[in-house]
Amino acid sequence: MARTAASLGCESVQVFSRSPRGGRPRELAPEEIRTMRETLEGARIGPLVVHVPYFVNLASPNPRVWEYSLETVALDLERARRLGAAYVVTHPGVHGPEETAEAGLERVALALERLSDDGEGPVLLLEQTAGGGRQLGGNVFELGTLVRDQSHNRRLGVCIDTCHAFAAGYDLRVASGLQALLEDLEVWVGLERVAVVHLNDSADAPGSRRDVHVRVGEGLLAEAAFRRLLAEPRLAGLPAVLETPRDDDSELALELDRLREWRGRPAKGR
Numbered sequence: 001m002a003r004t005a006a007s008l009g010c011e012s013v014q015v016f017s018r019s020p021r022g023g024r025p026r027e028l029a030p031e032e033i034r035t036m037r038e039t040l041e042g043a044r045i046g047p048l049v050v051h052v053p054y055f056v057n058l059a060s061p062n063p064r065v066w067e068y069s070l071e072t073v074a075l076d077l078e079r080a081r082r083l084g085a086a087y088v089v090t091h092p093g094v095h096g097p098e099e100t101a102e103a104g105l106e107r108v109a110l111a112l113e114r115l116s117d118d119g120e121g122p123v124l125l126l127e128q129t130a131g132g133g134r135q136l137g138g139n140v141f142e143l144g145t146l147v148r149d150q151s152h153n154r155r156l157g158v159c160i161d162t163c164h165a166f167a168a169g170y171d172l173r174v175a176s177g178l179q180a181l182l183e184d185l186e187v188w189v190g191l192e193r194v195a196v197v198h199l200n201d202s203a204d205a206p207g208s209r210r211d212v213h214v215r216v217g218e219g220l221l222a223e224a225a226f227r228r229l230l231a232e233p234r235l236a237g238l239p240a241v242l243e244t245p246r247d248d249d250s251e252l253a254l255e256l257d258r259l260r261e262w263r264g265r266p267a268k269g270r
Helices: 002-007 030-042 063-083 101-115 140-149 162-167 175-189 222-231 249-263
Strands: 013-015 048-051 087-090 123-127 156-161 194-199 240-242
Touching: 002 030, 030 063, 048 063, 063 087, 063 101, 087 156, 087 194, 101 140, 123 140, 123 194, 140 156, 140 175, 156 162, 156 175, 162 194, 162 222, 175 222, 194 222, 222 249, 240 249
Parallel strands: 013 048, 048 087, 087 123, 123 156, 156 194, 194 240
Antiparallel strands: none
């Protein structure tokens, strides 16, 4: 990962510290960690962001699923600390079919309380979701509820995703849509708590609640939306990572060069 990120001219990078599908994670070898950190530092790549596995559900009404999700996030926070990551990203979760969103939010809040501590380590980020089905977090107010309940915890923040925000109803194709998202984040979360941006185009319309990523500039968000996002001063300096489908690294290189051009900086010529 570190060598690939350096070869692509990345400025920040997001990884899974284990299989995103589940299973027992392999141990992180000290020599592997050292070499990775040296490679990233040598290429001036940072921050490093770790995403938790997809199966994590901190809102689950099933006690076994909830406990296992809690244990998984706690372990990823520790693995991320060893890797030197600044942030760990998780989705809030999905509430039960026979209950309200508030019941699920209460379980997420309890999990966050259990995960908080006074030590040093990566910041846990709640990712905005597309809001489909019983997903929590598509509504910025829900993210704000969780963050405000943990106002004492300075190692808790938010990650926004352009595809998810679009699917949740923020039409980022127009300036008023981006303005609405940023205003809601300011009111309900606090922009100082927004730490990472996922740059993904969307295959589905705004408000669809469908989370289908496509390469930037090739979906419904298109070039103008990303130019506006990259020029937004309230998001300046935040690490932005791609989570788009690709067959190989050459496609990723083209996508990165596209974003560099839209940001007004020279492409790497790959």
